[in-house]
Amino acid sequence: MRANSPRSSSRSRNSRKSLNAILSPLVIKFRGNYTNRALTFNGYNALMRKWITITVAALGLAAVAVWKYDSIRWQAHQLRGFLLDLRNTGGDTLPTPVQIQTSNFKSQTPVAQPPNHPATQPADANHLTTQPPNYPATQPPIIVATPSPSVTFDPPKWEKQGINNCGPATLAMYLRFYGWQGDQNDIARVVHPNEKDKNVRWDELVYYVKTHAGWLDALFRVGGTADKLKLFLANGYPVVIETGYELPDVGWVGHYLLITGYDDAEGVFIAQDVTAGANQRVPYEKIDQYWQQFNRLYIVVFPPADSDMINALLGDDADEAANRQRALETAQSEVAADPENPFAHFNLGSNLNYFDRYAEAADAFDTARELGLPKRMLFYQFGPYRSYFNMGRYNDVIDLSTFTLDYRPDLEESYFWRGWAEYMLGDSNSAIADWRNALGINPTFNDAQTALESVGAGP
Incomplete structure (x- = not known):
């Protein structure tokens, strides 16, 4: 191997200097860009944190605003009723x-x-929103359970009623028991599109189940009893009842309750009340007192495949005319008493x-x-x-x-x-x-x- 000559070494040193002269600005430029990028990234994080904070705060304020808006609407609604009451001097009775x-x-x-009365419309398949479950082609023999001393269901998600929305809110909770997805507003859009409308009738609730709840059916009867409620509950069916109700600063109104249990030892029914709250424990006597004010009307929702079971639970009341005759006899007895x-x-x-x-x-x-x-x-x-x-x-x-x-x-x-x-x-x-x-x-x-x-x- 030939040794480097002084001229060769000099050229090599000059080449390295030239290369350094070329690369140094690039290295400095790269490091500068890297530093700037790091600074920019940190600034971006800070900016994002700021915007996230602002967004969360805005959402919180929006939630408060919605709550306040609903609260104001309730207060305006109550004020309107108060002013209408002041305008009328007929007292508290018809x-x-x-x-x-x-x-x-x-x-x-x-x-x-x-027409003699509002008609309940038959189910329309075009309105069905959900496909029914696959029920077995043949049903097992009907076995009616005897009521035990107490029955309690896991309550559906509780929902506070909107303005004049007692019926839709109560029905929404009831339908959730069967896996229905929705809330009171879905029902109200069909049967209660105007929130000023004071009442959603029982036949409107039954109509909604038959035409919009998908795989479910519903019926109503009058002349209900505590024993009949317990029988349905003991066999797995919650029941909606229509009752009178005393509201503070308002007085007597109509109301729906979803009954989801009872306890004989305590002497109470367990009611899901869209006004007072979930799991209200209401004495049997109080339920009957206010239920009587609506002819003890009740609504049962059930899968169509359970129709035979429902008829078995209704007994003689499965026939609507027989049910009315018995309710008439009850009313006659109560008038006499x-x-x-x-x-x-x-x-x-x-x-x-x-x-x-x-x-x-x-x-x-x-x-x-x-x-x-x-x-x-x-x-x-x-x-x-x-x-x-x-x-x-x-x-x-x-x-x-x-x-x-x-x-x-x-x-x-x-x-x-x-x-x-x-x-x-x-x-x-x-x-x-x-x-x-x-x-x-x-x-x-x-x-x-x-x-x-x-x-x-x-x-």
Whole structure:
């Protein structure tokens, strides 16, 4: 190997210097960029943390705003009711037949008949939202369990009702028991699109189950008993009941409760109450006291494959006419035992209506009013309208519905019946206006639509 010459070594040193001269700026530039990138990345983290903090705070404020908005809406709703109550000086009870003032209409021969009651529509397969589970083709023999001293279900997720949304909120909890996904707003959009509408009827809740809940069915009965509730609960079926209810600073209203258990030792039913809260332990006597005020009406939701079991649990009440007859006999017994109880007389009238015994029903409703019924009674139950109408007492229908609407102008059923009474007395224009008012409150109220069509008018 030849040794490096001085000239060769010199060239090598010069080459290294030249290379260093070329690379040094690149290294410095790279290090500078790296440093800048590190600084930029740290700044980005800080900026992101800032924006995350702002976003979380904004979401929190939005949640508070929504809560405040709902709270303000509730307060505005209650204030509106308070002002309407101040405007009316009729007291806390419905007017008696003597107190009702005679209307200015002149009687004429009836020219049309309204439907006897709001119809529950059959299930429509086009509305089904969920496919049913695969049930076995044949069912095992029906074995009805005897109620034990106590039964308690794991309650569904509790839901506080929105404005006038007791029915949809209660039904939403009930449907969740069967795995339904949804909330009260899903139900309200179908049966309660106007939050000012004071009442969602039992038939509207049953209609929703039959047409929108997918794989489920529902029925109602009246004349329920504590033993019947326990029997359903012991065999795995919660039950919704419709009751009277006392609200602080408001007074008597109608209400739904989802019954999910009972305890004989304590003497209580366990109720999911969309107003008071979950797992309310309500004494048997209190349940029956307020349940009586709605003819002890109850609703059962179940898979269609369980129909035979439901009929077995209903027993004689599986036949609706037999159920009504037994409820009528109960009302007659309760009138005899406590003739000063207005709700017993009201139930008597309601059950007589079912059998088209309108003269007797009207007498029963008159007695109930004389004894004193809550002023909101006809927000929820409409038997007096039906019996008075069928007895030709059109002025009574008009005056009683007008009294009710003066308290709360958002009751489609009162507009509906007043419209028919006006029509019978020859005031077609007022009748059409009232039926349109009914549809304005509840666009799904088919009876008002049918009434308009029957006289050749549109909505």
